Amino acid sequence: MGDDLTDAGLRANDVTSTQQLAQILRQLRRRDARRRGEPELTYRQLAARTGWSIGLLAGYFGGDILPPTDRFDVLVELLGAAPGERGVLATARDRVHETRRRPRPPAPVRPVPRQLPAVSFRLAGRTAHLAELHRLARGDDEDDGGATGRIAVVSGTAGVGKTTLAVHWAHLVAARFPDGQLFVNLRGFDPERPPADPAEAVCDILDALGVAVDARPGSTTAQANLCRSILADRRVLLVLDNARDAEQVRPLLPGAPGCFTLVTSRTQLTGLIAVEGAHRVILDLMPLDEARDLLAHRLGAQRVAAEPGVADEIIDGCARLPLALTVVAARASARPAFPLAAVAEELHRARGSLDPFTGSDAAADARAAFTCSYEHLTAAAATTFRRLGGHCGPDLTAPAAASLTGLSLAGVRPALAELAHAHLIIEHVPGRYTMHDLLRTFAVEQAQRLDTDHDRGAAVERMLDHYLHTAYAAAVLMYPARDRIAVTERRADTTPERLPDREAAHRWLGREHRVLINAVTQAATAGFDTHAWQLAWALSDFLDWSGYWHDFAAVQRAALDAAERSADLVGQVHAGRYAARACIRLGRDDEARTRLDHAIELCQAIDEPAVEAGCRINLSLTLERDADHRGALAHSLRALELFRVADHESGYALSLGIVGWYHALLGDYDHALDCCRRALDLQRHLGGEMPSTLDSRGFAYHKVGRHAEAVASYERAIELYRDAGNRYYEADTLVHLGDCHCAAGAAGLAVQAWRRALDILDDLHHPAAADLRLRVDGADRLA
Structure with missing residues (x-):
């Protein structure tokens, strides 16, 4: 072969593989181009001259395919190889072919790695x-x-x-x-x-x-x-x-x-x-049944089955976190003679501490595990995490986190995203964040270690300001005619949520009501007594109307304790009044009257005639339940006068309708209709009808046989109660509507109305549902 090919670094005599033979072909193509003074022949040009496919030619020149002898001879001649070169190249091609036919040496044995760690326990659940x-x-x-x-x-x-x-x-x-x-x-x-x-x-x-x-x-x-x-x-x-x-x-x-x-x-x-x-x-926290399975496997099924309730207490104390469960189970298994109740008691005594979940082995130490995650956080996320430990729970939104941390909404969102990314908080529903109890305990530990008392107290105050001022705005939107209170001034670095209308207010209260109940308790515990009773005030109508009467009673009890502790007479009046209303809803009328009598005395002492009027309206409800309609009317008339003295127009309009109700119960229907007419005229002047007055008017119409007008009045009252979220009184008016249909001979419509009322009362777990169910069942049997 000539020097042109030799200079390229590969001699034909050295060729032993298809790839090396292809390199020789590429060298021939380059030399041919230089001799002709033109670009190299393309695969398309070569295909046109030979009649072969472009793919085959690419395989030949790429070293993927060994050309057959006849095609190889044609190709090297086409590329300008001299006769002597063609012989040497043909020999090289045959050498490659022979090399490919020889048996290959056996491939070395490849190691097969088996590196999985041992499994010491059966996996529970998952x-x-x-x-x-x-x-x-x-x-x-x-x-x-x-x-x-x-x-x-x-x-x-x-x-x-x-x-x-x-x-x-x-x-x-x-x-x-x-x-x-x-x-x-x-x-x-x-x-x-x-x-x-x-x-x-x-x-x-x-x-x-x-x-x-x-x-x-x-x-x-x-x-x-x-x-x-x-x-x-x-x-x-x-x-x-x-x-x-x-x-x-x-x-x-x-x-x-x-x-x-x-x-x-x-x-x-x-x-x-x-x-x-x-x-x-x-991977989330373990469901209860899987956590039980884990304990049963580690401690023995018989031991767990012997104390099933206690086992669930242990699971709750471990926050359903597998690491915590395995640490506690290991300690319990080391003391097989101890009852599980002893383990549960240890966890109960240590609540608020991670000590029961620590050990000498870092791999089995909850505090060490949490610390590793915490130490990788940015400064802003770490501070936010510590602040979240002080939140009242069970979850919070980004605006609440902004108030808790003192950051802007735009400033807190990246920190929340970082914490969620690190699984230190969970966005369990869109826009709402939570953490399990052991992480909350760890956050509190870090806050106590790194933050001053002032910083922690300021964070709690900002959080309470956030909920108080948002809840107050929601309460006023829900019931614009309600008497107001002077809410404590909020800190400047607090970000209350903006609620544009009644629907938004009702949705917010519905989403936050568990948080708000916890906030009242935390405010009272942390010494923010004014926040406690004012938050309870803001919650009162929502809890009452939604049928959360046990929560209503608990919140007002905490509010009253806080107001009494701080000797706040205004707070005592409001908390006592609403605590009495909660007692009325729960059928504790004697306790309600005692509280109302005390609240009325305080109102007279501090000159709060409008609040006293509200107390007397509640007193009339307790007397109505005893069928003392004249006594109830007397308190309603006194409330009417007190509202007039206080120049409280919306209260006057409300109580005028209530006076009409008691006149109707006493059989004075003309007087009742007149009171309701005047009340509705005043209410419309003030901006809207009150459903209680419409219900009273419907009752009076019903009793005088004007059924069509009664139905229209009832249906309008039901619509307004539903819009306001007042479920109990919606059900109460539905019962009245059913009674009216029944009196008019429309039994089918009556049953429909009663069934709608029954659905609500069942949902509220109200004792009145039992009597109404008997009425519905009786009507069905007669149909």
Whole structure:
């Protein structure tokens, strides 16, 4: 061969492979182009001259296909090889062909890694999560037909059992991955060691795959690519445990369709989900039945079955967190003669502390586990986490978190997102965040360790300001005619929520009522007595109308205690008045009258005629239940006069309708209708009709036989009660409507109205439902 080919670095006599033969062909094509002074012949031009396909020519020149002898001769002649060169090249081509026919030496035995940690206990529960991982490993929902490696990310808070689940599942499916199972602890949240560097993890994988150190490329990227190349034709399960973030995981991911990667992390690893198409499996706290199963397996089914209620107390004390349950179970198993009640009592005494869930082994220490997550937070997120520990619970919104922290809404949202990403809080419904009790305890510990008493107290005050001022605005929107109170001034760094209308107010109170009840208790406990009774005032109508009467009574009791403790007479009047109303709803009329008599004395002492009038209206309700209609009328007339003296127009309009009601109960229907007419005229002048007056007018119309007018009045009252969320009085007026239909001979309509009332009373668990059910059943039998 000539110097042109020799100078390219490869001689025909050295050719032993298809790739080297293709290199000779490319050298011939370049030399031919230089000799002709033109560009190299393209595959398309060569195809036109030979009649062969472009794909075949690409295979010849790429080294993927060995050209047959006749085609090779044509090709080298077409590329300008001299006769002597053609002979040498033909010999080279035949040598390659012979080399390919020789039997290859046996491939070296590939090591099969079996690195999964041992499983010491049977996994309790997690059936749904195991099923989801099985589905993902089968590739049931792969849109690309399994063309890429599959990835699942198991995420959840510290101690929730992510590694336990991953290892247990990996053992279950190990047979599906005959080429091995790799396990790498990335130490993303390790209490004793720093997170693993990806380069270190890649080396661990290469070690497991049997790649000698001197056979590895120098850079981490090249080593990662070597891992992928080795795994390309293998079926391997890769478990990457305790990942810090997506960047730590990404270099370790195989791309082979036969491999499956299972990652566990305390963070959500959204980068892997978004970019690599990983599937998220979120591990929550254990359901009660699965937590019982865990205890039964660790302590023995007989021991747990002997004290089932106590076992549930232990589960509650452990917040259904698997790590806490296993620590407590280990201690209980070390004392087999002790009853479980002793363990439960220990947890009860230690409530508010993580001491029962700590140990010498960091892997079994709840405080150490939480600390690892906490220490990775930014300063803003860490401060927010500590503040959330002081929230009254059970959950909160971003605006409430903004007030609690003193940040703006825009400032607190990134901190909440970071905490949710780290599974230190959970967005359990859109826009509402919570944390389990042990994390709340940890947050309180950190706040006591790092924050001053002033900082913690200011946070609680901001939180109470937030709920008080928002709840007060909601209460006024719900019932604009209601008498007002002078709400304590809020801090400037508080962000109450804005409620545009009555519907928004009712929705907000419905979502927040458990939080608000807790806020009253926390305010009273923390010494914010004014906040306590004023929050209770703001809640009173909502709790009453919604039928939460036991909550209503408890809240007002706490409010009254707070007002008495601070010698706040105004607070005592309002809390006593509403505590009495709660007693009326619960059928405790004697207690209600005692409270109302005391409240009336205080009203007279501090000159609050409008509030006294409200107390007398409530007194009339207790007398009505005793059928003392004349006594009830007397208190209503006194209330009417007090509202007039106080120049309280809406109160006067309300009490005028109530006076009409008692006239109707006494059979004076003309007087009753006149009072209701005048009351409604005044109410319309003030901006709207009151449903209680419409109900009273409907009753009077019904009694004088004007049934059509009674029905119209009742239906309008029902509409207004429903709009206001006053469920009890909606049911009460539905009963009156049914009675009116029955008197008019419309039995079917009567039963419909009574059934609607019965549904509400059943939902409210009201004792009146029993008598109404008898009436409905009797009407059905007669139909």
